[in-house]
Amino acid sequence: MKVDIILAGVGGQGILSIATVIGSAALSDGLYLKQAEVHGMSQRGGDVQSHMRISSEPIHSDLIPKGCADLIVSLEPMEALRYLPYLSKEGWIITNTVPFKNIPNYPEMSAIEAELGRLPHVIALDVDAIAAEIHSPRSANMVLLGAAASVIDLGEDLLRDGIRRIFARKGEDIVETNLNAFEAGIQFAKKRQ
Amino acid sequence: MADKQLLLGDEAVALGALHAGLSGVYAYPGTPSTEITEYIQAHPLASERAVHTDWTCNEKTAMEGALGMSYAGKRALVCMKHVGMNVCMDAFMGSAMTGANGGLVVTACDDPSMHSSQNEQDSRFLGTFAMMPVFEPSNQQEAYEMTRAAFDYSEENGIPVLMRLTTRMAHSRAVVTPREVRRQNEMHLPEHPRRWVTLPVNARVRNRELIADNVKFEEDACNSPFNRLTDGPDHSLGIVACGIAYNYLMENFPDGCPYPVLKVSQYPFPCRLANELAAMAGKILVLEEGQPLIEKRMRGVFPTKVEVHGRLDGTVVRDGELTPDEVRKALGMEAHPSYPASQVVVPRPPALCQGCGHRDFYTALNNVLKKDYPTAQVFSDIGCYTLGYMAPLNAINTCVEMGASFTMAQGAAYSGVWPAVAVLGDSTFTHSGMTGLLDAVNAKANVVLCISDNLTTGMTGGQDSAGTGRIEAICEGLGVEKEHIRTIVPLPKNYPDMEKVIREEIEYNGVSVIVSRRECIQTLRRHAKK
Incomplete structure (x- = not known):
């Protein structure tokens, strides 16, 4: 088993909470894991990414080679495209469709949508709207993780357990909210297929 | 203590230091080094053992505070980003002359590609400059192990040790299996009191000792468990891989590297092992994160029989961080098929927060x-x-x-x-x-x-x-x-x-x-x- 994931977004959006859940799931399954993060200056509203590698064999590089990522999971549509050279030709993009516009020259959404449309495996969803619909506006990250679950190949139950472990200290309500958001993401991806 | 933990490279150094019997961390924040001190500050063992964890005014006061702790026989860790080394340089150079009493480890986190910095300076040069041993971990488990080894080396040889991390090592997570927790040192004053007064009359003596010690340091590096020469079936090329570059090399050979490889994680540079490598292969590729320190040394000035390739001749990208892709190119291997960069994407530089x-x-x-x-x-x-x-x-x-x-x-x-x-x-x-x-x-x-x-x-x-x-x-x-x-x-x-x-x-x-x-x-x- 081997999966290479690029998590993408804008500094402050919280891509690391997704990474933490996946990491917890992978560790509980006895898998190897490496996860390169961005700390420091870029966190101030710049583009941020995390290279996450999970494998049943020892992993050498902390960075995913170009053309080798199995999926890009992004909280922001343009940020999903930034890491395109890393995506394997058979790889998947799972991205939020809501742009984060903190720069004056943000491209036309139609151009971003057109480029995503040209790729073979894309799941694009408005995670903010879905999270709001189920009254969990602060769990948009888990909606995105749910949509990516079938591609991540760790098994949905392992990821559910990961969510329980990571959010346990915040109380049972928060755990439930995040599990609901995760389910909503899974359902979206299923309906689409 | 066999509980596996998912740790950043920085955190692995921090936990390694705590478990090695640390009495104080002295640091000024700086990316990518900050998480070392923050991890120690938050760790229950630090408060239980009254470990010094307060941030200092700058890297020089940090280095001096730690040197005082070492003088008193206790183990001290200094942490900073690479350019912090410039600020503490006077104290750092002085500490090579005084030597260490309690274990003294100086951790410098370099930032090739300048993710959050103003230059790409390579701290390994400063270890060479100060005639100090340098340890450079290649993965998180090694970072943990090496920190304890660095404290031991420091105490056994009466010399501070420079630990060099780079951004990718500092800010990447992997599973670390910790060892048992060791006791802290009791206070005990130095055995060589004259060394600690660096008047010329003492410093001249000490300088010759340090020069002599460097012969031993190099021999230790040749025998270090962190340095390793492995043979391979194909002798058309020999590879020197320093620190994290070793990972990028191995990433490109999932079934094992066909060429002989010298993995280097402890300096002074193990020249004897390099000569053994050169005897196997007449052509050497040097992979090192940062500036071409080893490559320059191996290349020298006059023509030699051994061909040396690396950053200086353009085989490896001249500046910036290494990646598995850059190393692949340097090995002459074909790139993985991939999509071209998107033409729609524009840069998103960091900015002051709204409301700042x-x-x-x-x-x-x-x-x-x-x-x-x-x-x-x-x-x-x-x-x-x-x-x-x-x-x-x-x-x-x-x-x-x-x-x-x-x-x-x-x-x-x-x-x-x-x-x-x-x-x-x-x-x-x-x-x-x-x-x-x-x-x-x-x-x-x-x-x-x-x-x-x-x-x-x-x-x-x-x-x-x-x-x-x-x-x-x-x-x-x-x-x-x-x-x-x-x-x-x-x-x-x-x-x-x-x-x-x-x-x-x-x-x-x-x-x-x-x-x-x-x-x-x-x-x-x-x-x-x-």
Whole structure:
């Protein structure tokens, strides 16, 4: 088993909470894991990414080679495209469709949508709207993780357990909210297929 | 203690140090080193054992505090980003001459590709310069193990050890299996008291000892478990892979590297092993993260029979961080099939947060300078507020190194620049601005020195700032006239008042200090949550 994931977004959006859940799931399954993060200056509203590698064999590089990522999971549509050279030709993009516009020259959404449309495996969803619909506006990250679950190949139950472990200290309500958001993401991806 | 933990490279060093019997960490925050100290501060063992964990004013005071702890026989860790080494260099070089009593490990985190830095300097040069051993882990488990080994090496050989990490090692997570926790040292004074007084009469003796010790250090590096020469079936090429470069090499050979490889994680450079490698293969590729230190050394000046390839001849990219892809290219292997870069994507540089006090201060400053003082030059410094350079603020003319704002403004003012305005943050002020302020007072310089005080060390994530609550008192103590120490609150509603103060102090011929104070909105948010 081997999966290479690029998590993408804008500094402050919280891509690391997704990474933490996946990491917890992978560790509980006895898998190897490496996860390169961005700390420091870029966190101030710049583009941020995390290279996450999970494998049943020892992993050498902390960075995913170009053309080798199995999926890009992004909280922001343009940020999903930034890491395109890393995506394997058979790889998947799972991205939020809501742009984060903190720069004056943000491209036309139609151009971003057109480029995503040209790729073979894309799941694009408005995670903010879905999270709001189920009254969990602060769990948009888990909606995105749910949509990516079938591609991540760790098994949905392992990821559910990961969510329980990571959010346990915040109380049972928060755990439930995040599990609901995760389910909503899974359902979206299923309906689409 | 066999509980596996998912740790950043920085955290692996921190846990390794705690488990090795650490008595104090001495550090000034700086990306990518900050998480070492933060991890120790938050660890229960640190409070249980009363480990010193307070942030210091700068890297020099950190290095000196740790040296004092080593003098007293206890184990001390110093942490900083690479450019912090420049600040502590006097103390660092001195510590090679005094040697260590309690284990002393200096961790420098280099930032190739300059993710959050102003240069790419490679700290391994400084270990060589100081004739000190250098340890450079290649993965998180090794970072954990190596930290304890570095403390042991330091105590056994009476020498500080430099640990060198790079951004990718510092900020990547992997599973670490910890070992048992060791006791701290009892206080005990040095066995060689003369070494600690570096008068020429003592230093000359010590210098010869250190030169002699380096022969042993190199032999130790040849026998180190962290350095390894492995043979391979294909002798058309031999590879030297330093630190994390080893991972990028192996990534490209999932079934094992066909070439002989010398993995190097402990310096002085193990020349004997390099000669053994050269006997296997007449062509050598050097893979090292940072500047071409080993490559240059192996290449030398005169032609040799052994071909050496690396960054200097363009086989490996000349600057920037190594990646598995760059290493693949250097090995002459075909790139993996991949998509080209998207033409739609535009850069998204970091920016000052919405609602940040630095923004409001720069806005008021711009309102005054751009309208009425077009000849003004603004000398700024290292911190979040350096982002005032970016559009639309375009508020600063210089940023060089910690503290340079206050002092460069004086040199420029003396040369006829008016108004000469300097802007630095509160933490940078106590790091390296205070001495420059005293210079200004003594010279009666015609400068407006602004301290944009957000009550924290913001850029690195909100660590305690050494002068919080005492900024005006420090300025007054250094001799700035009380009526020219002005405090303003940077908020849009206060722009008229702020601009009035800035104008008045520009028109005053002498040293003015303007303290613009409002808490960092990131730390404010965190405090509100608590």
